[in-house]
Amino acid sequence: MSINTSKRSWAEPYKMKMVELLKTTTRTNRLNAIRKAGYNTFLLPSEDVYIDLLTDSGTNAMSDRQWSQFMLGDEAYAGSKSYFKLESAIHEYYGYKYIVPTHQGRGAENILSKVMIRKGQFIPGNMYFTTTRVHQELAGGKFVDIIIDEANDPTNLHPFKGNVDIEKLDNLVKKHGADKVAYVSLASNVNMAGGQPFSMENLKALRKYTKIHNIPIIHDMTRVAENAYFIQKREKNYAKKSIREIVKEICSYTDGATMSAKKDALVNIGGFMATNDPHVFEEARNLVVVYEGLHTYGGLAGRDMEAMAVGIKESVDDRHQAARIGQVIYLGEKMESYGVPIVKPIGGHGVFVDAKAFLPHLTQDQFPAQALAAEIYVDSGVRTMERGVVSAGRKPNGENYYPDLELVRFTLPRRVYTQAHMDVVAESVAEVFQKRERIKGLKMVYEPKYLRFFQARFEKL
Numbered sequence: 001m002s003i004n005t006s007k008r009s010w011a012e013p014y015k016m017k018m019v020e021l022l023k024t025t026t027r028t029n030r031l032n033a034i035r036k037a038g039y040n041t042f043l044l045p046s047e048d049v050y051i052d053l054l055t056d057s058g059t060n061a062m063s064d065r066q067w068s069q070f071m072l073g074d075e076a077y078a079g080s081k082s083y084f085k086l087e088s089a090i091h092e093y094y095g096y097k098y099i100v101p102t103h104q105g106r107g108a109e110n111i112l113s114k115v116m117i118r119k120g121q122f123i124p125g126n127m128y129f130t131t132t133r134v135h136q137e138l139a140g141g142k143f144v145d146i147i148i149d150e151a152n153d154p155t156n157l158h159p160f161k162g163n164v165d166i167e168k169l170d171n172l173v174k175k176h177g178a179d180k181v182a183y184v185s186l187a188s189n190v191n192m193a194g195g196q197p198f199s200m201e202n203l204k205a206l207r208k209y210t211k212i213h214n215i216p217i218i219h220d221m222t223r224v225a226e227n228a229y230f231i232q233k234r235e236k237n238y239a240k241k242s243i244r245e246i247v248k249e250i251c252s253y254t255d256g257a258t259m260s261a262k263k264d265a266l267v268n269i270g271g272f273m274a275t276n277d278p279h280v281f282e283e284a285r286n287l288v289v290v291y292e293g294l295h296t297y298g299g300l301a302g303r304d305m306e307a308m309a310v311g312i313k314e315s316v317d318d319r320h321q322a323a324r325i326g327q328v329i330y331l332g333e334k335m336e337s338y339g340v341p342i343v344k345p346i347g348g349h350g351v352f353v354d355a356k357a358f359l360p361h362l363t364q365d366q367f368p369a370q371a372l373a374a375e376i377y378v379d380s381g382v383r384t385m386e387r388g389v390v391s392a393g394r395k396p397n398g399e400n401y402y403p404d405l406e407l408v409r410f411t412l413p414r415r416v417y418t419q420a421h422m423d424v425v426a427e428s429v430a431e432v433f434q435k436r437e438r439i440k441g442l443k444m445v446y447e448p449k450y451l452r453f454f455q456a457r458f459e460k461l
C-alpha cells in the first residue's frame with residue numbers, strides 16, 4: 001500500500017507521564033452492577049466502569065504545566081494572586097471585561113439568571129441545556145428554542161447545526177416585544193444537538209439583529225474552542241486564522257458569558273461568569289458572596305484558578321483541538337463503518353448514537369436511549385449516557401418534554417483515552433447493534449423533581 005500524502009495522520013501533541021490502572025469486570029459483574037444502579041449509568045460506581053464516556057465534564061487529563069501551577073496556588077481568602085492570573089487569562093483569550101469566578105458552570109448560570117431575568121421574560125436560545133434552562137426557569141423566565149430546524153434531524157448534514165434561526169427570534173420579538181426578551185442564550189458547539197457549531201456568519205447576523213433591538217447576547221462558552229475549530233475547518237475566510245483568533249472574535253460579538261471550565265478549559269473543577277456591563281457585574285459580585293464565595297475565588301481553591309488559567313491557554317492551541325476532535329471523528333467513523341446510526345456531522349465532544357433508529361421497536365415512553373446505554377455497559381463496561389426523554393425532563397406544568405432527538409452520548413474526556421480504547425468502544429456498539437432486536441425497554445420507578453436524569457431509577461419491562 002502506498003501512502004496517501006494528502007491525508008497524513010494526526011497524533012496527540014503530548015505523551016503520557018502517568019497512567020491510571022483500570023479494573024476488569026465480567027459480564028455477570030456488570031449485569032449485577034447495572035441492575036443495582038436502576039439502569040441509570042449515573043448511578044454506577046466508577047470502579048465498575050472500564051472506559052468512561054459518561055461525560056467530558058471535569059474528566060480531562062491536566063498537563064504537566066497545569067499540575068505544576070497547583071503548587072503556586074495562592075489560597076488567600078481575599079485578593080488571591082491566582083484570581084488575578086485567571087482574570088488576565090480571560091481578558092487575553094476571551095476578551096470579556098469583568099469576571100466572577102464560580103465553582104462550576106451552573107454556579108455562573110444561577111447568578112447570571114438571577115441578575116438578568118425578570119419574571120415573565122423569555123430567553124430564546126439555540127437549544128436548551130439542562131442546567132441552563134433550570135436556572136432560567138427558577139428565575140421566572142421561559143426558554144424558547146430558536147435553533148435552526150436542521151439541528152433536530154440527526155441525518156441532516158448542515159455544517160453549522162448550532163446556528164440560530166433569526167426568523168424564529170424575530171417572531172418572538174414581534175409577538176411579545178423586545179422588552180420581554182431577557183437576552184439571547186447562545187451556546188457554542190451546542191451540547192444537546194450533538195456538539196454542533198454555529199458559524200461566524202450566523203453570529204454576526206445575530207449580533208446585527210440584537211443590536212437593533214437592544215437585546216444582549218449571553219454566550220454559554222463551555223465549548224467555544226471546539227466551535228472555533230469547526231469554523232476554521234468549514235467556514236470561508238477562516239482557514240488561515242488560528243483557533244485563538246477565532247475564539248476571541250466569537251466572544252467579541254457577545255455581551256457576557258457563562259463558562260463551565262470543566263470542558264474546554266481542561267480542568268477538573270471550575271467556571272466563571274463574564275460580562276461587559278458594569279451594572280450586571282456589580283449585581284453579580286453582590287450575589288456571588290451569597291452562593292459561591294468571595295468574588296476573588298467564587299468557590300474555587302487558588303490552585304484551581306491557576307490550573308484554569310493554563311487550561312484556557314492550552315485549549316486554544318490548534319494542535320490540541322486537531323487531536324481532540326480528530327479522536328471524536330475517528331470513533332464516529334468507526335461506528336458508522338459498522339452501520340450504527342449516529343448523529344451527523346460528527347460533533348466536537350462526542351459521538352451521539354440515534355437510539356430511535358437503533359431501537360425502532362421501542363416507543364419514546366420506553367426510554368430507548370436509557371435502555372441502550374445500559375445494554376452497552378453490560379456488553380463491555382463502556383459507560384455512556386442518555387440524552388433523550390429522560391434528560392429533557394418535565395415542563396413547569398408537569399408534562400414530559402418529548403425531544404425530537406433520542407440519543408446515547410459517547411463523550412470523550414480530553415487527553416485521556418487512546419485510539420485502541422476507541423476501537424474497543426466501536427466494536428462493543430457494533431456487537432450490541434447486531435443483537436438490537438432483543439433489547440427491551442424500561443419503566444421509570446423513581447423520578448427526582450429536578451434534573452431527573454442524574455438520579456432516576458428504572459426497571460426492565
Ligand SMILES: *Cc1c(COP(=O)(O)O)cnc(C)c1O
Pocket residue numbers: 057104105106107129131132187191220222259260261262263270271
Ligand atoms: C456542562 C455544561 C453546563 C453546566 O456546567 P457545570 O460545570 O456542569 O455546572 C452548562 N452549559 C453547557 C453547554 C454544558 O455543557
